[in-house]
Amino acid sequence: xxxxxxxxxxxDALKNHQSFLMLSHVRPDGDAIGSELAMGGxxxxxxxxxxxxxxxxxxxxxxxxxxxxxxxxxxxxxxxxEVVVALDCAxxxxxxxxxxxxAAKAKLWINIDHHISNPAYxxxxxxxxxxxxxxxxxxxxxxxxxxxxxxxxxxxIYVAVSTDTGSFQYGSTTAATYRMAAxxxxxxxxxxxxxxxxxxxxxxxxxxxLRSLLNTLELCAQNKVAHWELTRExxxxxELLPEDSEGLIxxxxxxxxxxxxxxxxxxxxxxxxxxxxxxxxxxxxCQVAQQFGGGGHKMAAGIRMPGPMSDAKPQVLAAIExxx
Amino acid sequence: xxxxxxxxxxxDALKNHQSFLMLSHVRPDGDAIGSELAMGGxxxxxxxxxxxxxxxxxxxxxxxxxxxxxxxxxxxxxxxxEVVVALDCAxxxxxxxxxxxxAAKAKLWINIDHHISNPAYxxxxxxxxxxxxxxxxxxxxxxxxxxxxxxxxxxxIYVAVSTDTGSFQYGSTTAATYRMAAxxxxxxxxxxxxxxxxxxxxxxxxxxxLRSLLNTLELCAQNKVAHWELTRExxxxxELLPEDSEGLIxxxxxxxxxxxxxxxxxxxxxxxxxxxxxxxxxxxxCQVAQQFGGGGHKMAAGIRMPGPMSDAKPQVLAAIExxx
Numbered sequence: 001x002x003x004x005x006x007x008x009x010x011x012d013a014l015k016n017h018q019s020f021l022m023l024s025h026v027r028p029d030g031d032a033i034g035s036e037l038a039m040g041g042x043x044x045x046x047x048x049x050x051x052x053x054x055x056x057x058x059x060x061x062x063x064x065x066x067x068x069x070x071x072x073x074x075x076x077x078x079x080x081x082e083v084v085v086a087l088d089c090a091x092x093x094x095x096x097x098x099x100x101x102x103a104a105k106a107k108l109w110i111n112i113d114h115h116i117s118n119p120a121y122x123x124x125x126x127x128x129x130x131x132x133x134x135x136x137x138x139x140x141x142x143x144x145x146x147x148x149x150x151x152x153x154x155x156x157i158y159v160a161v162s163t164d165t166g167s168f169q170y171g172s173t174t175a176a177t178y179r180m181a182a183x184x185x186x187x188x189x190x191x192x193x194x195x196x197x198x199x200x201x202x203x204x205x206x207x208x209x210l211r212s213l214l215n216t217l218e219l220c221a222q223n224k225v226a227h228w229e230l231t232r233e234x235x236x237x238x239e240l241l242p243e244d245s246e247g248l249i250x251x252x253x254x255x256x257x258x259x260x261x262x263x264x265x266x267x268x269x270x271x272x273x274x275x276x277x278x279x280x281x282x283x284x285x286c287q288v289a290q291q292f293g294g295g296g297h298k299m300a301a302g303i304r305m306p307g308p309m310s311d312a313k314p315q316v317l318a319a320i321e322x323x324x
Numbered sequence: 325x326x327x328x329x330x331x332x333x334x335x336d337a338l339k340n341h342q343s344f345l346m347l348s349h350v351r352p353d354g355d356a357i358g359s360e361l362a363m364g365g366x367x368x369x370x371x372x373x374x375x376x377x378x379x380x381x382x383x384x385x386x387x388x389x390x391x392x393x394x395x396x397x398x399x400x401x402x403x404x405x406e407v408v409v410a411l412d413c414a415x416x417x418x419x420x421x422x423x424x425x426x427a428a429k430a431k432l433w434i435n436i437d438h439h440i441s442n443p444a445y446x447x448x449x450x451x452x453x454x455x456x457x458x459x460x461x462x463x464x465x466x467x468x469x470x471x472x473x474x475x476x477x478x479x480x481i482y483v484a485v486s487t488d489t490g491s492f493q494y495g496s497t498t499a500a501t502y503r504m505a506a507x508x509x510x511x512x513x514x515x516x517x518x519x520x521x522x523x524x525x526x527x528x529x530x531x532x533x534l535r536s537l538l539n540t541l542e543l544c545a546q547n548k549v550a551h552w553e554l555t556r557e558x559x560x561x562x563e564l565l566p567e568d569s570e571g572l573i574x575x576x577x578x579x580x581x582x583x584x585x586x587x588x589x590x591x592x593x594x595x596x597x598x599x600x601x602x603x604x605x606x607x608x609x610c611q612v613a614q615q616f617g618g619g620g621h622k623m624a625a626g627i628r629m630p631g632p633m634s635d636a637k638p639q640v641l642a643a644i645e646x647x648x
């Protein structure tokens with residue numbers, strides 16, 4: 001079976017097996033790790049054996065999540081499990097090679113995701129692109145099938161959805177999203193505490209990074225393009241982790257009149273990673289990315305290209321300027 | 325009558341009069357202006373004549389609010405109105421002298437607020453300190469009394485509540501807050517659009533201000549205190565408006581390990597305004613403020629003291645360091 005499954009079919013598969021492996025995508029975010037911990041929390045409450053693996057382990061900015069100490073790097077040997085639940089992962093390879101090897105003994109794959117591009121790679125598939133986060137699909141499954149909702153699942157679903165909706169701000173947020181949050185509060189969620197941990201708890205080096213980025217900020221193309229850069233030297237000096245820069249580009253995307261925001265990052269191998277965000281539906285940054293072998297979506301695209309920065313930057317800016 | 329009124333008493337007063345003046349506090353925020361526009365929208369839908377006044381007029385960062393063009397500075401002569409509705413304003417003097425003069429002909433005062441310290445200065449009072457925003461009290465009044473909820477009221481209530489809860493993050497956010505947001509979406513609120521206007525639409529000078537502040541950022545007291553400063557020179561150079569710095573202190577308050585964040589601002593008259601935020605219930609910044617003639621709450625307090633910065637700053641930092 002590779003078509004969409006019903007909530008009942010998923011629930012039956014959960015009930016009828018004993019050992020499970022939770023997986024999510026590489027470079028995991030709040031919805032990835034939150035969904036692993038939320039789903040695993042349901043299964044543990046049902047008395048199951050649950051492993052939690054992520055190809056890249058647990059990012060430091062998600063260490064506050066309840067149960068996050070259970071997230072491990074892929075073990076060298078395949079785990080002794082019957083069922084894999086792949087969460088928030090649009091394609092199987094994005095789970096990571098080592099994670100796939102760890103899952104080799106699974107006889108059943110369950111694929112739960114909200115990415116419209118997901119090809120339904122599971123034996124059972126629950127894909128809902130109208131949901132702003134995988135966490136919200138889990139909530140719908142739990143409610144529909146009357147599965148347990150322990151505190152660990154409640155809190156992790158909330159963070160999964162909150163982080164994937166920019167704190168209930170994005171257009172993907174639905175009335176059901178807010179009603180879910182209300183239900184979580186009724187069930188004991190501590191709104192102030194969990195949001196302080198999610199949003200008001202960043203390492204000092206993230207602020208130092210922001211300062212460094214702002215000191216390189218430039219506007220061009222009649223102030224319609226804002227761009228900043230991060231060099232290897234600054235990365236080493238501040239001892240940055242990959243998650244430290246997450247979301248910072250939103251600050252320049254939000255400038256009045258700016259239509260495209262660009263983040264130039266020098267990778268440790270000397271290549272340049274370019275992240276582009278468009279605010280204007282008529283400026284397709286994916287087309288620009290494709291000129292340099294990159295890809296993505298109309299409003300958010302990326303490139304990995306040869307350095308040095310002084311060569312890469314003017315090329316990309318010229319291509320963008322031709323579009324705005 | 326100076327006690328708490330019922331929803332029905334408030335609704336009757338709205339129905340039984342024809343001309344109204346909406347007021348809110350000086351240095352207005354999203355809940356102040358949003359509540360004025362939301363309440364006025366209800367009354368206009370009921371066929372009433374409505375004036376919207378704020379002592380300081382409309383801040384630029386709230387110009388996106390539906391109906392905000394109706395907000396005016398206090399006129400020189402008292403307005404010809406029967407009823408004042410004071411919104412989100414804890415004390416009558418905080419409405420501003422000119423606004424009070426403009427309201428001189430009113431024969432009935434309605435006071436709707438969520439500040440616990442509000443002394444019920446209206447003839448009718450609707451004070452609910454369990455509500456995270458005055459906007460949410462308006463919503464409860466509308467629903468309870470089946471008053472009209474036009475789009476302008478829907479959108480302004482949403483922004484009022486969103487801005488006063490840090491986008492549904494603060495501990496003041498209740499299940500009812502999320503259910504209200506769900507109802508707004510059901511009634512046509514465009515979540516993505518309104519939040520983009522509220523949060524992703526700041527002037528370039530705000531980013532320049534943030535850069536300038538970050539370049540003065542220092543940690544002290546074993547990294548438990550973070551502080552930054554804004555000089556007159558930078559204010560003039562960036563042509564800053566008072567609203568440009570709103571909320572920026574949250575960025576340093578959010579640093580891991582920081583327990584007190586302090587913003588030193590040189591005013592145009594040379595005095596120093598000090599804003600302090602504590603993250604630790606045991607560090608009472610109001611006590612420190614009082615040592616310098618300031619005041620506030622345990623977790624958020626302020627001082628206005630003589631300059632220059634080079635005198636004021638070490639005094640306040642020494643007083644804080646004695647507490648942490």
